[in-house]
Amino acid sequence: MAIDKFLVEASHIMMFARSVGDANPIYHDEDYAKKTDLGGIIAPPTFAQSSAQFDPDYFLRPKIGGEGWFGSGKEASGAKPSKDSGGSGGGAAMGLHAEQHFEYHKPVKAGDILTATTKPGNSWEKESKRAGKLKFNESVTEYRNQDGELVITATGVGVQTERAVDS
Amino acid sequence: MLKENEIKVGDTHTAVLVEDLKRTQIVQYAGASGDYNPLHTDEIFTTQVAGYPSVFAHGMLSMGLTGTMLTDYVGDGALKKYGVRFTNQVWPGDTLTGKATIIEIREEDGSKVIDLMIETTNQNDIAVITGSATATIEA
Numbered sequence: 001m002a003i004d005k006f007l008v009e010a011s012h013i014m015m016f017a018r019s020v021g022d023a024n025p026i027y028h029d030e031d032y033a034k035k036t037d038l039g040g041i042i043a044p045p046t047f048a049q050s051s052a053q054f055d056p057d058y059f060l061r062p063k064i065g066g067e068g069w070f071g072s073g074k075e076a077s078g079a080k081p082s083k084d085s086g087g088s089g090g091g092a093a094m095g096l097h098a099e100q101h102f103e104y105h106k107p108v109k110a111g112d113i114l115t116a117t118t119k120p121g122n123s124w125e126k127e128s129k130r131a132g133k134l135k136f137n138e139s140v141t142e143y144r145n146q147d148g149e150l151v152i153t154a155t156g157v158g159v160q161t162e163r164a165v166d167s
Numbered sequence: 168m169l170k171e172n173e174i175k176v177g178d179t180h181t182a183v184l185v186e187d188l189k190r191t192q193i194v195q196y197a198g199a200s201g202d203y204n205p206l207h208t209d210e211i212f213t214t215q216v217a218g219y220p221s222v223f224a225h226g227m228l229s230m231g232l233t234g235t236m237l238t239d240y241v242g243d244g245a246l247k248k249y250g251v252r253f254t255n256q257v258w259p260g261d262t263l264t265g266k267a268t269i270i271e272i273r274e275e276d277g278s279k280v281i282d283l284m285i286e287t288t289n290q291n292d293i294a295v296i297t298g299s300a301t302a303t304i305e306a
Binding site: 015016018019020021022024026036037038042044045046049052053060061062070071072076077096097098099101102103104107163165 | 184185192195196198199200201202203204205209211212215216217218219225226227228230231232234235237238239243244246247248249250251252253256
C-alpha cells in the first residue's frame with residue numbers, strides 16, 4: 001500500500017474522535033486547541049488508521065462502479081472478495097487484526113498532508129484451539145508530513161484463521 | 168501532561184470506555200475509519216456467510232476507545248508509543264473498561280517518560296485488549 005495524499009482535516013478528526021467516544025475539545029474546537037501548547041487541532045492516537053480513506057485500492061470499501069461487493073444485498077453475499085483481499089470475509093477462512101503498534105515521532109495536526117508507504121514485515125504460524133491454524137503477517141507503515149518528516153510508524157499484524165474464531 | 172512528582176510506579180487510571188456497545192457506534196467507526204468490512208456492520212453476511220454469531224467491533228475501535236482513556240490520563244500530544252494485541256472479540260452489547268498502570272518512570276532522549284501497561288476488559292472480566300504505551304511527562 002502506498003498513499004500519496006492523506007489530507008488530515010478537522011472535520012474528519014471530529015468524526016473519528018466521536019466514533020471512539022472521545023469528547024476532548026482538542027479534536028473539535030479550534031478556539032480551544034489554539035490556546036494549548038499544541039497550537040491547534042491534533043489527531044487522536046489511532047487516527048492514522050483512517051488513511052484507508054485515501055488508499056484508492058483499499059479492499060474493504062465498496063468501489064464506485066467497480067467489482068461486486070461481498071457484503072449482503074439481496075443475497076447474504078454479494079460476491080467473493082478479490083484475491084488480494086487476503087481472504088478477508090470469504091467464508092470461514094478470514095483475516096482478522098491481531099496486533100497494532102504506533103510510534104509517534106511528531107504530533108499530527110489538522111492541515112497536515114501525509115504520505116504513507118507500507119513494507120511487509122515478519123510472518124509466522126501458530127496452532128490455536130479456538131480457530132485452527134493461524135498465519136500471521138506483519139506490515140510496517142511510515143507516515144510522513146508535508147515537510148518530509150516522519151510523524152508515525154505503524155506496525156500492524158494480521159492473522160488468517162482456518163475457521164471462524166470460537167467465542 | 169502528568170508531573171513526575173505527582174505519580175509513582177503502580178499508579179493506575181481506569182475508565183469505562185463504552186456501556187452496552189451499540190451497532191450504530193460500530194457503523195460510526197466504519198464510516199470514520201473507512202474500514203467497511205461487512206463483518207462489523209452486516210449482520211446477514213456475518214452470520215450466514217462468515218459463521219459468526221453476530222457482527223463484532225473492529226479491533227481498531229477497541230484500540231481507539233482505549234486510546235481515549237489513555238490520552239485523558241497522560242494528556243494531549245504526550246504519547247510516544249501505543250501498541251496492543253487484540254485478545255478477544257468485542258460484541259454489540261459489551262461494556263468495556265480500560266486500565267493503564269504505570270510500570271516504570273525513566274529517562275529517554277533527555278526527557279522523562281513513563282511506561283504503561285494497558286488492559287481493556289469486557290463485562291465478564293475477559294481481556295479484549297492487552298498492550299503497552301510510553302508517554303512523556305513533566306520533570
